[in-house]
Structure formats: structure tokens, C-alpha cells
Amino acid sequence: GRWSLVVAESPIYAVDFTSSFTPSTTTQIPRSVPLLRSRAKRSPRVIKASKPIQLSVTSNEASLTKSTINLLESQIYIFYTTLTGSSHRVAKTLQEKLENLEDLKNKPKLLSLDDDLDDLEEYFLKTPNNGNNKNIYLLVLPSYETDSPIDYFLEHLKDTYQDFRVDKYPLRSLLGFAVLGLGDSESWNGEKFCYQAKLADRWMGKLGARRLFPVGEVCMKYEGEPKANEWIQNFAQLLSDDEPFYIDENDDVDDSDKEDSEEGTDDADTLVDVEDMGDIIRKSGTRGLAGNSTNEEVKQMVAKDSPTYKSLTKQGYTIVGSHSGVKICRWTKSALRGRGSCYKFAFYGIKSHLCMETTPSLACSNKCVFCWRHGTNPVAKSNWRWELDPPEKVFEGALAGHYQKIKQMRGVPGIQMDRFQEAFQVRHCALSLVGEPIFYPHINEFVGMLHEKHISSFLVCNAQHPDNLAKLQKVTQLYVSIDAPNRQDLKKVDRPLNSDFWERLMSCLDILRTIQKHQRTVFRLTLVKGFNMGDIESYADMVARALPSQIEIKGATFCGSSSANGNPLTMQNIPFYEECKEFVVNLSNELKSRGLNYDIAAEHAHSCCILMADTKFKINGKWHTHIDYPKFFELLESGKEFVDLDYVKETPEWAVWGSDEAGFNPEDTKFDRKAEKLKNKLAREEQSRQIIEQQKNF
Numbered sequence: 001g002r003w004s005l006v007v008a009e010s011p012i013y014a015v016d017f018t019s020s021f022t023p024s025t026t027t028q029i030p031r032s033v034p035l036l037r038s039r040a041k042r043s044p045r046v047i048k049a050s051k052p053i054q055l056s057v058t059s060n061e062a063s064l065t066k067s068t069i070n071l072l073e074s075q076i077y078i079f080y081t082t083l084t085g086s087s088h089r090v091a092k093t094l095q096e097k098l099e100n101l102e103d104l105k106n107k108p109k110l111l112s113l114d115d116d117l118d119d120l121e122e123y124f125l126k127t128p129n130n131g132n133n134k135n136i137y138l139l140v141l142p143s144y145e146t147d148s149p150i151d152y153f154l155e156h157l158k159d160t161y162q163d164f165r166v167d168k169y170p171l172r173s174l175l176g177f178a179v180l181g182l183g184d185s186e187s188w189n190g191e192k193f194c195y196q197a198k199l200a201d202r203w204m205g206k207l208g209a210r211r212l213f214p215v216g217e218v219c220m221k222y223e224g225e226p227k228a229n230e231w232i233q234n235f236a237q238l239l240s241d242d243e244p245f246y247i248d249e250n251d252d253v254d255d256s257d258k259e260d261s262e263e264g265t266d267d268a269d270t271l272v273d274v275e276d277m278g279d280i281i282r283k284s285g286t287r288g289l290a291g292n293s294t295n296e297e298v299k300q301m302v303a304k305d306s307p308t309y310k311s312l313t314k315q316g317y318t319i320v321g322s323h324s325g326v327k328i329c330r331w332t333k334s335a336l337r338g339r340g341s342c343y344k345f346a347f348y349g350i351k352s353h354l355c356m357e358t359t360p361s362l363a364c365s366n367k368c369v370f371c372w373r374h375g376t377n378p379v380a381k382s383n384w385r386w387e388l389d390p391p392e393k394v395f396e397g398a399l400a401g402h403y404q405k406i407k408q409m410r411g412v413p414g415i416q417m418d419r420f421q422e423a424f425q426v427r428h429c430a431l432s433l434v435g436e437p438i439f440y441p442h443i444n445e446f447v448g449m450l451h452e453k454h455i456s457s458f459l460v461c462n463a464q465h466p467d468n469l470a471k472l473q474k475v476t477q478l479y480v481s482i483d484a485p486n487r488q489d490l491k492k493v494d495r496p497l498n499s500d501f502w503e504r505l506m507s508c509l510d511i512l513r514t515i516q517k518h519q520r521t522v523f524r525l526t527l528v529k530g531f532n533m534g535d536i537e538s539y540a541d542m543v544a545r546a547l548p549s550q551i552e553i554k555g556a557t558f559c560g561s562s563s564a565n566g567n568p569l570t571m572q573n574i575p576f577y578e579e580c581k582e583f584v585v586n587l588s589n590e591l592k593s594r595g596l597n598y599d600i601a602a603e604h605a606h607s608c609c610i611l612m613a614d615t616k617f618k619i620n621g622k623w624h625t626h627i628d629y630p631k632f633f634e635l636l637e638s639g640k641e642f643v644d645l646d647y648v649k650e651t652p653e654w655a656v657w658g659s660d661e662a663g664f665n666p667e668d669t670k671f672d673r674k675a676e677k678l679k680n681k682l683a684r685e686e687q688s689r690q691i692i693e694q695q696k697n698f
């Protein structure tokens with residue numbers, strides 16, 4: 001390598017800031033020697049030069065110098081990511097240790113890459129502006145062979161490096177960085193041990209950051225925290241040590257790994273005869289489809305041995321293949337026992353025991369505050385970066401998983417035989433659950449398979465993937481989640497990974513109004529008090545922009561809060577039904593005042609859910625929010641174009657807004673004690689309100 005040109009030997013502890021080369025405690029320092037430049041050959045790229053940090057080096061030569069910048073004056077950021085907690089513990093120890101350093105001027109900041117950073121770009125493209133930009137980044141990273149949020153972080157570093165629009169060395173403005181890796185050398189020895197910490201160390205170097213200290217590799221199984229503490233101790237010492245650093249301004253930033261583009265990967269070597277392509281694709285299976293071109297392998301989104309798999313199955317999900325999931329919801333169980341169905345029965349005529357809830361992509365591009373999976377859920381901005389299962393496998397696997405769970409219910413007291421038998425003919429599929437169904441590259445084929453079996457499709461998307469949305473073919477009902485009325489609130493609620501999340505949402509709204517106008521479209525609002533229940537005007541703006549067929553408004557339900565999974569909600573954030581009603585009435589008035597033809601159509605008080613619809617669904621004075629499913633399939637199979645109004649059915653009296661039953665199916669209520677109690681409570685509330693009103697009038 002380039003170090004062969006060394007002429008002098010020095011006992012000084014030299015740290016090369018710029019190379020992945022890790023010096024031993026005694027190393028040779030090149031001086032006054034023309035240095036080899038090993039810039040990799042790459043395709044044309046716009047390179048904006050960034051000025052290296054000014055140090056007290058005046059000559060153009062590599063030198064051993066005392067930095068004018070005192071490390072103790074820096075602002076230290078400790079970043080960590082964790083799935084089972086050890087990296088968080090170690091990061092906290094690191095913070096405490098550094099805090100106790102007498103001369104350290106600023107208190108080190110501890111930040112979770114997953115919970116505390118809204119946007120990785122704010123720290124790993126831009127850097128915080130602390131006066132003279134004297135920032136030091138310390139990264140405490142575990143390694144996971146299975147897919148985890150660390151993959152997403154590493155991908156961000158890689159993408160930044162490969163993005164020709166941005167400064168090539170954006171992290172050069174940092175004073176320095178160091179990575180402490182945690183892993184398990186027994187199960188993952190050799191290259192795999194702490195491999196993600198090593199990758200992070202490498203990418204940080206490539207992005208222009210200066211390595212202050214060699215990457216730590218700690219086996220948490222054998223060496224545990226004492227070994228981590230040793231690294232911390234040594235690093236702390238380095239901070240207060242005024243030993244000179246070897247700094248070479250002529251040397252290029254860490255770009256020396258020739259394997260990327262020089263060795264053996266010449267075009268001539270990689271060109272493949274078109275005739276051979278089929279063979280190669282077949283041999284590589286679906287692995288190549290993720291478009292992952294570097295040496296990182298394509299992972300499974302939810303591998304069997306991953307913490308995500310464990311947490312999902314614990315919650316009752318059946319994982320299908322490696323990226324899909326299916327789960328029986330409580331309404332399916334309730335309906336099997338002859339009790340009530342969910343609000344979709346009241347609004348659209350869906351019987352819960354005939355409904356399968358599934359998703360072909362457990363990953364998504366948000367980190368919503370109300371998502372319990374937060375912390376372990378696989379994430380990606382917009383590209384599919386995992387192994388890909390064919391649609392047949394997802395379809396058959398989902399049905400098999402669903403039926404297996406139904407079968408397991410056979411011993412549950414109160415199961416009704418006729419419904420139990422019917423349940424083995426799924427009629428509806430809710431593509432929602434968790435994750436983002438339109439992320440799945442074969443979503444259209446998958447939906448096609450449902451329709452072929454006359455299974456209706458309700459697809460919910462998070463409005464972050466306009467390209468996929470535009471390409472989506474006919475579904476029975478197309479939902480878009482509208483989690484907040486404006487940019488600031490949406491960022492707070494969904495914590496999207498894409499920085500252009502608002503623009504993405506806006507394009508999705510435009511797509512609903514134009515390309516997807518033929519679909520039966522629904523806005524889904526989940527109301528969370530203190531997060532998204534204000535700014536009615538902006539919600540109305542969005543309705544005006546997308547012109548959805550219907551608007552479904554649901555009060556958030558409480559699934560328990562936990563700071564551990566990043567879910568900050570408490571009971572205080574759960575709106576009462578009355579508050580939801582008030583919100584809906586206000587929205588309805590706002591829309592009417594703008595001449596938009598929407599009105600409140602139906603309600604299901606039990607689930608705190610209200611449906612607004614375009615008044616075109618009110619035919620001859622009667623609401624028609626229900627769906628004529630056989631008609632839908634007939635139209636679909638006719639091959640003709642058709643729209644939302646072509647397959648409607650009348651809404652039953654008991655579900656219509658303002659009816660006495662408030663969405664309680666009279667046939668079900670007698671079985672449903674909880675529903676009965678709630679109904680009585682609502683009646684009592686209404687009574688007391690009337691009395692108060694009367695008193696006011698006297």
C-alpha cells in the first residue's frame with residue numbers, strides 16, 4: 001500500500017484521520033515524501049470541493065503537528081442504536097465517563113439514531129453548527145446479521161457518499177469520530193464479528209470524517225462491558241492527551257479501497273453476454289432484485305432468527321416468507337363467536353369472520369409515534385432492499401397462515417359452527433396491518449390473485465410513495481392515511497424517513513384526484529389528542545386537493561405506551577367519542593362552506609369511528625356507502641372502465657349517522673355486553689346533555 005514509501009520511524013502514537021488503515025501503537029510516519037494518491041476511478045460526478053478544517057499546518061507536506069484545536073473544547077455527540085439494550089447501556093456509560101472529565105467544556109449529548117434523529121441528514125450530511133463546528137461523533141453500534149435499523153443507517157452513509165449532488169466529503173467539517181462496535185464473536189466470528197461497526201467506520205472515513213481512534217470491537221458474550229469500558233477509558237484519555245496528531249493535508253480522504261472500482265471490476269470483466277443473463281438471474285434467484293450493488297449481501301426483511309421476527313410472532317403475527325405478515329384481528333374472533341363485526345360491517349358491509357388482515361411488506365418508511373413496533377421494525381425510504389418473495393408465495397402463505405389461526409379457534413367457547421365453516425372462504429382482504437403494502441414490488445399481481453378468488457381488496461397506504469401509488473391497479477377500496485394536517489404536525493406524528501415527506505404526500509393527493517380517480521378512494525384520519533386534532537382548514541385543503549370518495553375518521557385507540565418502543569402516547573391522547581364527533585362536524589361545516597359536497601354518512605360509536613362521504617353517495621335521499629361486492633367482480637371481469645358509484649349498496653338504517661343504534665347492528669348487540677354497556681352510557685350522556693341544555697334555556 002501507500003505506506004511502503006515510509007522513510008522514518010517514530011515512536012509517537014500517530015493516528016491517521018483519513019484512512020481505514022488502523023495504526024498500531026508504534027507506527028511509521030511518512031514525511032517529506034510525495035504521497036500516492038489513490039482516488040478511485042468512477043463515473044462522472046459533480047464534485048464540490050470542501051475546504052479541509054484549518055489546522056496549524058502551513059506547509060504542503062505531511063507533518064506531525066500539534067492540533068490547534070483542543071479536543072476538550074469540542075461538542076461530543078454519542079450516537080447509538082440498539083435492539084436489545086446493550087448499546088444503549090454502553091453509550092450511557094460512555095457519556096457518563098466523558099462528562100466526568102474535568103476539562104471537557106461541553107456536556108456530551110446522547111442521541112438514539114432511531115428515536116432522536118428526525119432526519120439522518122441533519123447529522124450525517126449537514127453537521128450541527130456549534131460555533132466553530134467543533135463536533136466529535138462517537139458511534140456505539142451493535143451488529144446484526146439480520147435486517148435491522150443499522151442497515152438503514154449504513155445505507156444512508158453509503159447513499160450520501162454516492163450522491164453526486166452533494167459535497168463529496170460532507171463530514172470533513174467534523175473534528176473527528178470514533179466507532180465502538182458491539183457483537184458476539186462466538187456466533188459471528190471472523191468477518192461477521194462487529195461487521196456493521198467496521199462498515200460504519202469505513203463509510204464515516206469515506207465521507208471525510210477524521211478517525212480519532214481505532215474502531216472498538218467488543219464481544220458482549222465473552223468480554224462484555226468491562227472490555228467496552230476499556231475502550232471508553234482509552235478514548236477518554238486520548239481526549240485530554242496533547243500528544244501530536246499526524247495530519248496530512250495533501251493526503252486524500254479515505255478512498256483507498258481499490259476493490260471498489262479498480263481491481264478486477266473493469267468493465268471488460270463485468271460485461272456479460274446478454275444470452276447469459278437469463279442463466280445468471282436464475283442462478284441468483286431473486287437476490288439480485290434489490291439492486292444492491294456493493295459487497296453488502298441482500299438480507300431478508302424479517303429473518304427467522306431476528307429480534308423483529310420474535311417480537312412480531314409474540315404479538316400474534318404469522319410471518320409469511322420473509323417480508324409478509326398475517327394476523328387475525330379481534331373482530332374476526334368476535335364475529336366467529338356470533339358477536340359484533342368491526343366498523344367496516346357498518347360502513348361497507350364487511351363481515352369480520354370473512355376478512356383476512358395481511359401485509360406483503362412489514363417494512364415501511366415512517367416511524368409513527370403510535371407504532372408499537374418502533375425500534376425493531378425494518379425501514380427503508382423508498383427502495384426495496386431485501387430478498388423478494390414471489391406473489392404466489394405471499395398469497396398462498398397468507399391464506400394458509402390465516403386459516404391455520406382460524407382452525408386454532410375451534411375449541412374456543414361460543415364459536416358458531418356456521419360462521420366457523422364460512423370463515424374458511426375468505427371474502428375480504430384488508431391490506432393494512434403494519435408496514436406499507438405498496439412498497440412490495442409485486443403488489444399488483446398480489447391484488448390480482450385476490451380478485452381472481454373474488455376476495456375484495458381494501459388497501460391502506462401511507463402516502464409516501466407516489467410512484468408506486470400511481471402504478472397501482474384497481475382495488476376495491478383505496479385508502480390513504482392522513483395522519484396530520486400540515487408539515488410540522490406530520491413530521492411529529494409519522495417521523496418520516498424521507499425529508500420530502502410533505503411533497504410526497506401532496507403528490508399522492510394529486511394522484512388520487514387524477515390518475516386514481518377511477519378508484520373508490522378513502523382518506524383515513526386517526527385522531528390523536530394533542531397531535532393532530534387542530535387545523536381543520538388544512539384538512540379541508542387536503543380534501544379539496546384529492547377529492548376522495550369518502551373520509552373515515554377514527555379516534556386513536558390506546559395500546560399502552562412505552563418509552564422503550566418510542567411510543568409516547570398516554571390515555572390523555574385518546575379522544576372521547578364526543579370529541580371525535582365535534583371534529584367531524586367542524587370538518588363537515590368547513591367543507592360545506594367551501595362548496596365541497598361532503599356530508600356525514602355513518603357512524604360506529606363502539607369503535608369511535610365516523611364516515612363522511614361525497615354526497616353523490618346519497619342516492620334518492622339514502623346513503624349508499626356499502627359495497628356491492630359481486631358487482632365489483634363482475635365489472636372487473638368485464639374489462640370495462642368503471643368508477644366508485646358503479647358498485648354501491650344502501651347503508652343500513654342502524655349505521656346511518658344520527659340513528660338510535662349509532663352503528664350497533666341490532667342483531668349483534670344482544671351478544672355484545674360491552675357494546676350494550678357503551679350504548680347505555682352514550683344514551684345516559686345524551687340524556688344529561690339534554691337536561692343541561694333545557695336548564696340553560698330556562
Ligand SMILES: Cc1cc2nc3c(=O)[nH]c(=O)nc-3n(C[C@H](O)[C@H](O)[C@H](O)COP(=O)(O)O)c2cc1C
Nearest residue numbers: 082083084085086087142143145183184188193194
Ligand atoms: C439475530 C442476531 C444477529 C446477530 N448478528 C451479529 C453479527 O452478525 N455480528 C456480530 O458481531 N454480532 C451479532 N449479533 C450479536 C449482537 O450484535 C450483540 O448481542 C449486541 O450486543 C446486541 O446489541 P444491542 O443489545 O444494543 O442490540 C447478533 C445478535 C442477534 C440476536
Ligand code: SF4
Nearest residue numbers: 364366368371434435
Ligand atoms: S406506517 Fe404503520 S407500520 Fe409504519 S410506522 Fe406507521 S403505523 Fe407503524
